[in-house]
Amino acid sequence: MSMNSEGRVTRPETLAAADAPATFTGNRALMLEEALIFERDDYARTGVDIAEAPATSSRLGGLERHRAIGLPGLTEPEAVRHYTRLSRQNYAIDLGLFPLGSCTMKHNPRLNEKMARLPGFADIHPLAPVDTVQGALAVIDELAQWLVTLTGMHAVAMSPKAGAHGELCGLLAIRAAHDAAGSDRSMILVPESAHGTNPATAAFCGYKVENIPATADGRVDLDALTARLGPDVAGVMITNPNTCGLFERDMKRISDAVHAAGGYVYCDGANFNAIVGRVRPGDLGIDAMHINLHKTFSTPHGGGGPGSGPVVLSAALAPYAPLPFVAKQPDGSFRLIEEETADQDHPGSFGRMSAFHGQMGMFTRALTYILSHGADGLRQVAGDAVLNANYVLRSLDGLLDAPFGPSGPCMHEALFSDDGLAPGFTTLDIAKGLIDEGFHPMTMYFPLVVHGAMLIEPTETEGKAALDQFVGALRSVAERAKAGDEALKAAPAFAPRRRLDETAAARKPVLVWKDETLPQAAE
Amino acid sequence: MTTYYTEDHEWIAVEGGTATVGITDYAQAQLGDIVFVELPAPGTNVAKGGEAAVVESVKAASDVFAPVTGTVSEANGALEEDPALVNSAPEGDGWFFKLALADPAELDGLMDAAAYKAFCDSL
Amino acid sequence: MRYLPLTDTDRQAMLATIGASSIDDLFIDVPAEARLPGPIAGLPAHASELAVERHMTRLARRNLSAGEAPFFLGCGAYRHHVPASVDHLIQRGEFLTSYTPYQPEIAQGTLQALFEFQTQVARLFGCDVANASMYDGSTACWEAITMARRVTKRGKAILSAGLHPHYVSLAKTMARFTGDLLDTALPTLTPGAPGDDMARLLAGIDADTSCVVVQNPNILGHVADLSELAARCHDKGALLIAVVTEPVALGAIRSPGEMGADIVVGEGQSIGVGLNFGGPYVGLFACNEKHVRQMPGRLCGVTTDADGQRGFVLTLSTREQHIRREKATSNICTNAGLCALAFSIHLTLLGETGLRNLAALNHAGAVAAAERLATLPGVELVNGAFFNEFTLKLPREARPVVRALADMGILGGVSLGRLYPDAADLANGLVVAVTETSTAEDVEALAQALEAEIAA
């Protein structure tokens, strides 16, 4: 027979997937296992061609390194493959709905990335003469104007590097303000539903922390708070919308009470996405609030950071804002206020809280996002975010316990408890079941005020079809958890890894790779 | 030897002037797999109700309060290597530290085994 | 709006499911007087990609970027060539648009990369363990000081005069409220060893000292042996904290860990991250194994899954804010994950061989530049030992010289007047960094412009 005249099998032959044999490599087609860079024998290889250094006499003062460092190298094709393979073991917003409550995992527009990489922004040095970076200072100033206007506040400190760093900025301003008034108040009040960074930050800058209980409807107990106020209380930290996904209806009353008692109000603005363009925190009497640009303003989370946490300030706290900051001059040019001129320009400043001006790369992204949406688009962002969360909340009516559901609509996230699951079944099982359904789980076991909390924040960048599919999947998994389906305990079955042994990891921590023998460095 | 219990789920076994302190079976079950115990150094003076040790599982950390006032005479070094002893033998090999009692009268307010069981049942 | 998938029909259908008549009705918990009736006045409306791009590009053009000019700035931020594949890889959506790896089964990519990063940082710094990153070098430095306080239960930190003045400034901000005592000093242009105050540090360590903080190479580029200092610290029960703001140097000089440092922190920007006008950068944090439970920040560790396969998880989390709250070792949550990844990828591309070659090239370039610039009339090279950055003493105040050079299109270095505005003794100092991105022509352009400007 001649070539091409013999048929081949072109239909799948039936073999149950479960019978699929183990592979030689451990790979499963597109799911590729990848060794550590340290497990390869690649200590001599490099992926960067570097011109040979001309022979000069060393001026290292006798500190020349002799011992090998132990850094493996990969050529570019190997490196691209290594990290591409690793990337494919991650879930991401780009792959699907990522409903982590409190984290605001919205779509990250690619225009933001493109703008941040313009050499005029990405390739300028923080200590370059200010005349050569006027465009960068203009970006900071323009973003600052937006943040001040959107929040209805007096000023903004741009240098904090993430939400928690913003909290630190706000509390340092509060301390500096008390200090200036000759008061040494030592206590910060924090609701028990607060994010861990709130009490941690208060302690980090030397404050004592006391918890304030929540009411049955998931809000700060105004009476308990008022009763606790006194001459030792420097301020309160309130999250609004709060970590239960609810608006603090009494916010203005809380602020008034705190002010009357001589304290300041810090607002954790992690949940600003629910109200941007619709409510100005400045109208509620707050003194300081951080804005996570990596939440509300779409800068990417990057697997854990970087973020950016500008802090808007009231007129009372603005004089204490950190250095450095950008000031616009009458001729339209910009100046940097640093230690040098702080004494005349900004004498109350509590000082510097990071090496340079803040997260410029996040400012360009956030400004790009804000300009894309405009005032009308941002208002729609909040509206759609809240609509999506309420749609999820009501679509799960009667199936999952929503402790605050009966009291009315939620804001941008819906909170459920583990009440009603079969004995032995937990929030963790639902989370792992969702992984098999192709979704990232919701935030679990936070806030602490709800047993087995499941906090779902769909964000506004999900369409109805995506929400319907998510709700369907969650209903299916929740029904299994209520029915006591043992198979759910084995979830996830289809992820790159099954459930991991965190106990073993913590009992005998292995935090770095240890070679048996370190290869000698190539000289 | 007499064993007493606290509402913070600690047990104190007293023999002569020395008290051995640990956490109860109920407490270890609540905490889950114990991964680390931070113990006071011998010679440390602890006051009744003050923080004396920390016991950690993967997702929780709890302070262990001194049930009575005294001076630490010995810490259970075995827990450093094998914190799981707190799960497997909370009221035996998983003890935390021994104290020289400062004021035996402080024991009077504590529960005995029966009272503690009733206390746990009521939770 | 191109980023909002809901249509009005969707919205109506969803409102019907919810039982609300409008989106505004979902905001009933907001007191009526705080609800804005419509878009905030005075702010522009949404804009197309094209329009936004035009606006941002116009702003970007008002900056003189490093690539457009002979460029010699350092002092805590360095310009190195970053291979194209680094930026490509960190823009993969699975890295860029994922969260902190709280669900390890579907975050093994980020976790393994972090584990590799931790190992690379620990080896580079000569320490047992490293964490998964801090915000930047300056905040990592303060975190190290607080960690030393926890470990030693003492409250006095001695900061070297050669520590970056902004790092010192940050430490002062914090210490004012935490009650830590800081012993600080200004650097001097001591010939041979500018910014080196080893004698002061050695003499200052006492029974109340929690730590000595010393930067190597220091703010004026000087490199020093830390071994004696480490030994003295240990004698007195204090910790030695070493700060590295230019990690490329460690391809050429001995690591602080090798010299006895207990905690080594640093700024990782110079590997993989880029200048970015000061951020985002990546704080590096490493220490000895015995202090691991006092470390700030996230840690990734090895374990196995239910099938016995190796996998990675975040571990020792009881140190962190989400569990320990006010007793946490730090308040950090979001860190610098993606910058850590960029650092790690760049370091993997370099490898031992590449890093050593890169360091050698930097050093050779700096030596050549220093020798050339020292021939200028009235200009003195202050450093004896240095890596890729050195300090010149000009015959006149350096700050106006830097401005004048910028007008000539040359970014000629960092004047000490900018960093230490109140220190008249330092006003003539100019810190010049020379990396592989500066060519011999760039150096010559700087030399000639500097000569002309000094003579002017």
Ligand SMILES: Cc1ncc(COP(=O)(O)O)c(C=O)c1O
């Ligand atoms: C309610 C709340 N507050 C504060 C933070 C801390 O913000 P960041 O992670 O940016 O430091 C978070 C972030 O997870 C949060 O959800």
